[in-house]
Amino acid sequence: MFRIKPKCSICDKDIKAEExxxxxxxxxxxxxxxxxxxxxxxxxxxxxxxxxEIK
Ligand SMILES: [Zn+2]
Structure with a gap:
């Protein structure tokens, strides 16, 4: 779905498939x-x- 590597904009964690x-x-x-x-x-x-969920 994303050309760029998806990352969380808050914790900078890589988003895994199906997450x-x-x-x-x-x-x-x-x-x-x-x-x-x-x-x-x-x-x-x-x-x-x-x-x-923290928010
Ligand atoms: Zn995060």
Whole structure:
């Protein structure tokens, strides 16, 4: 799904395959869902499950 190596934006941990992650991002304005992957890569912050639960 990601071209770049996904990392948690809080603890910098590498995200493993099938791991639950949360993506924090603004909903894209005036764009279709077809661009959502590119949008997440540019704008999204990936948060691993353990960091998300601390909050
Ligand atoms: Zn984390």
């Amino acid at each position: 639950n992650v949360f993506v924090k991002m603004k909903y894209p304005k005036g764009r279709g869902m077809t661009e959502i992957k590119a949008y997440i890569q540019n704008e999204g912050k990936i948060i691993c499950e353990s960091c998300y």
